[in-house]
Amino acid sequence: AQSVTQLDSQVPVFEEAPVELRCNYSSSVSVYLFWYVQYPNQGLQLLLKYLSGSTLVESINGFEAEFNKSQTSFHLRKPSVHISDTAEYFCAVSEGDTGRRALTFGSGTRLQVQP
Amino acid sequence: ETGVTQTPRHLVMGMTNKKSLKCEQHLGHNAMYWYKQSAKKPLELMFVYSLEERVENNSVPSRFSPECPNSSHLFLHLHTLQPEDSALYLCASSGAGLASNEQFFGPGTRLTVL
Secondary structure (H helix, E strand, O other): OOEEEOOOOEEEEEOOOOEEEOOEEEOOOOEEEEEEEEOOOOOEEEEEEEOOOOOEEEOOOOOEEEEEOOOOEEEEEEOOOOHHHOEEEEEEEEEOOOOOOOOEEOOOEEEEEEO | OOOEEEEOOEEEEOOOOEEEEEEEEOOOOOEEEEEEEOOOOOOEEEEEEEOOEEEEEOOOOOOEEEEEEEOOEEEEEEEOOOHHHOEEEEEEEEOOHHHHHOOEEOOOEEEEEO
16 A cells, blocks of 8 residues: 655745755555645646656746655755745655556645745 | 536535536546545545546445546536535546556535535
8 A cells, every 4th residue: 555644734935935845655566756736726736747767857837856765755846936836735656567547645735935 | 628627616515415526528538536635634536437447446435426427527426425525526537658647637526515
C-alpha cells in the first residue's frame, strides 16, 4: 500500500519570499509523483509531475520539485511567490509499473501568500 | 466544452432523495474516477473505471452507485445519503501509455445532505 505525508497543513509566507512545501511518500513499488493545485471553488489542476528521467521537474509558473528516492521525498519549491499562488497544494503518488492508475493523495498544504 | 465537466456544480438534497451526479470528459481518455473531498481529510478514491469496466471500489457504501455507460461519461447515483456524505465530489479521467497516471479533474459537485 502507498501513503503520502504532507507535514504542513498551512504555510503562511510573504509575497516574493521563497517557499518549500514538503511531501514524503512510502511505497513498495516504483512510483510516479505529482503535485496538484486547487484554487477556491475549483477542481484540481496538475502543477508538475515526475514519471522518469531527470529528478528535477519544473512547472510553467516557476514551481519546481525534486524526486529524492533515498529520502522518499518530492518537495515543491518556488524561489519567489506571488499573491496569486495562494491555494491548496496536494502531493500524489501512483504505482509506476503495475498498471494501477489510481492516485493516493496527501492531506494537502494550504499556501497563504501575504502582501 | 473542453476537459472534464461536472453537473450540477452544487446540490442540496434530503436524506430520502435520489439524485445523480454527472461527469463528462472530452479528452479521449479511457479511464474515469470518482473522488470524495471532505474538509480536513485527504482526497478519497471511491471508484475507478477502465474501458467502462469498474476496476476498483474502495469500500464505498452501497448508497453510492456508479455507472459508466461509455468511456466519455460517468455517473454517481445517490440515494438515502447521510449528512456525513456532504463533501465535494470530484471526477477525473486519464489516458493510456506512460501518461496514463496523469489525471485531469473536473470542477467538482458540492453536495450538501440535510
